Amino acid sequence: MKQIYLDYAATTPLSKEVLEKMKPYFSEKYGNESSMHSFGTSVHEEVEKAREKIKQKLNASNYNLIFTSGGTESNNLALKGIAWSNKNKGKHIITTKIEHDCVLQAAKWLQEEGYEITYLKVNKEGFIDIDDLRKKIRKDTILVSIIHANNEIGTIQNIKEIGRVCHEQGTILHTDACQSFTKVPIDLEKDNIDLITINAHKIYGPKGVGALLVKKEIDITPLLHGGGHENNLRSGTLNVPGIIGFSEAINVIKEKDIKKMEKLRDMLIDGLLNIPNSSLNGPIGEKRLCNNTNILFKYIEGESILLHLDFKGIYVSTGSACSSHNLSQNHVIKAIGVDPEIANGALRITLGIETTEEDIRRVLSEIKPIVEKLTRMSPLSKKRR
Numbered sequence: 001m002k003q004i005y006l007d008y009a010a011t012t013p014l015s016k017e018v019l020e021k022m023k024p025y026f027s028e029k030y031g032n033e034s035s036m037h038s039f040g041t042s043v044h045e046e047v048e049k050a051r052e053k054i055k056q057k058l059n060a061s062n063y064n065l066i067f068t069s070g071g072t073e074s075n076n077l078a079l080k081g082i083a084w085s086n087k088n089k090g091k092h093i094i095t096t097k098i099e100h101d102c103v104l105q106a107a108k109w110l111q112e113e114g115y116e117i118t119y120l121k122v123n124k125e126g127f128i129d130i131d132d133l134r135k136k137i138r139k140d141t142i143l144v145s146i147i148h149a150n151n152e153i154g155t156i157q158n159i160k161e162i163g164r165v166c167h168e169q170g171t172i173l174h175t176d177a178c179q180s181f182t183k184v185p186i187d188l189e190k191d192n193i194d195l196i197t198i199n200a201h202k203i204y205g206p207k208g209v210g211a212l213l214v215k216k217e218i219d220i221t222p223l224l225h226g227g228g229h230e231n232n233l234r235s236g237t238l239n240v241p242g243i244i245g246f247s248e249a250i251n252v253i254k255e256k257d258i259k260k261m262e263k264l265r266d267m268l269i270d271g272l273l274n275i276p277n278s279s280l281n282g283p284i285g286e287k288r289l290c291n292n293t294n295i296l297f298k299y300i301e302g303e304s305i306l307l308h309l310d311f312k313g314i315y316v317s318t319g320s321a322c323s324s325h326n327l328s329q330n331h332v333i334k335a336i337g338v339d340p341e342i343a344n345g346a347l348r349i350t351l352g353i354e355t356t357e358e359d360i361r362r363v364l365s366e367i368k369p370i371v372e373k374l375t376r377m378s379p380l381s382k383k384r385r
Contacts, residue, residue: 003313004359008202008291009151009179009350010317014245015204021248022206025241033238034229043240050247054211057250058196059187063213066230067243071178072102073223074197074212075145077234078174079106081220082143082195083115090140091115094133097335098122098155099147100176104331107145120146124336125283126155130165137169144173148196149180152332152348153282154292156184163192172218178202178210182253183290194218200242204353205249209242257353261290264351264360268293271364275371281333281346291351296338300374302347308370314363317348 005013025043033044051065068074083093095107097119107117118136120128128146137144144166149156159175166173174195177186181198188196195218199210214220214233226235265288272278277298282288297305302318309316318330333343349363 001313004362005315006349006351007315007317008352009348011201011207012204012352014206015249015252018205018245018248022241022245025244033240047238047240047243050243053247054250058213059189060213063188063215064231066212066214066233067238068210068212068234069208070210071176071197071199074210075102075176076106077212077223078195078197079103079110079145080223082172083110084221085219086142090142092138092141094118094120094136094141094144096120096122096128096146098126098150098332100151103145103176122335126150126153126336128157130161133162134165137171141171144171146175148175148177149184149289150332151179152330153294154289155282156180156287156289159193160191167192179289182250183258188213200246200249203249204252206242206245209239209246253353258290261351264355264357265291265293268349268360275368277375281336293349295347297345297347297371298342299378300345302345304374305347305370309366312366314366318346
């Protein structure tokens with residue numbers, strides 16, 4: 001029985017081409033890129049080439065790129081670093097109720113340190129209200145942090161318009177683009193973005209490496225202190241193989257892959273919505289990530305569907321991998337107004353460049369009897385008959 005992996009929002013496999021590029025930096029070109037000897041400086045040159053390659057992908061010539069251990073560190077550096085460097089200007093930060101958990105937890109920590117956090121509401125498809133954002137920005141607002149494409153329901157925010165409003169009001173915009181990078185066109189200058197978080201393992205690169213890009217005129221206080229790496233913004237010996245792999249991974253997903261995933265995504269959504277008592281979380285069409293499907297099945301638990309599919313060799317998710325062991329209600333599903341009594345019936349199915357039409361057909365054929373069986377067994381369903 002073929003195993004079908006459909007949890008690409010959690011992580012992607014390492015591309016074979018990326019792995020080949022990384023291999024020499026484990027055992028042959030292993031020098032510390034901070035060393036002054038030629039064995040180290042040659043590695044430093046490769047790191048700088050990788051840095052420039054990623055910056056070019058984002059039109060980021062006017063930005064500093066800080067390599068980090070991944071999206072969580074980059075998001076923490078963005079929120080805390082901007083908060084600390086601007087505390088004399090103000091202590092008000094705006095974010096949303098559907099951010100990745102690391103942003104919400106960083107915001108919560110800053111709130112405990114005396115900062116004021118405003119959480120924007122979203123509509124039933126996960127979009128913020130631009131006018132609401134405009135009204136919420138104050139003179140002491142030092143940062144707005146809004147996720148570009150939501151990791152749970154695939155909503156792609158109008159980040160260009162959000163950035164325009166932030167700049168009109170004289171505040172800084174940060175966006176978490178870990179899910180959208182290489183799947184959605186991003187031009188930092190044209191899209192009015194001041195700071196952006198990206199990482200490698202969502203784009204067929206290695207785990208444990210990411211980046212925060214910061215506009216050069218913006219001051220940011222580092223989280224880590226030590227050897228002064230990354231222009232004193234992130235101390236610690238650089239993960240050279242990871243960085244080389246990251247720069248190679250930015251070109252793995254092609255336009256044809258995006259079109260294919262969009263087609264398969266819509267095929268999957270249409271098939272799942274034919275199952276009774278199902279509904280789609282998030283938008284339809286071009287405002288949704290090309291590989292994201294999030295379906296709500298009323299009266300049954302998403303975890304039960306997941307386990308039944310797992311037995312069949314099909315791997316999906318009920319939410320973010322970072323909080324998959326937390327049995328509390330998913331905060332994104334709650335934020336879009338799903339009835340708490342049925343909110344745990346959400347299932348996230350995310351596609352990759354290897355996903356085939358045959359995979360989708362098999363998932364649809366397997367999931368329908370599972371949902372029907374669980375619905376018959378559900379006390380919630382019986383209550384409504």
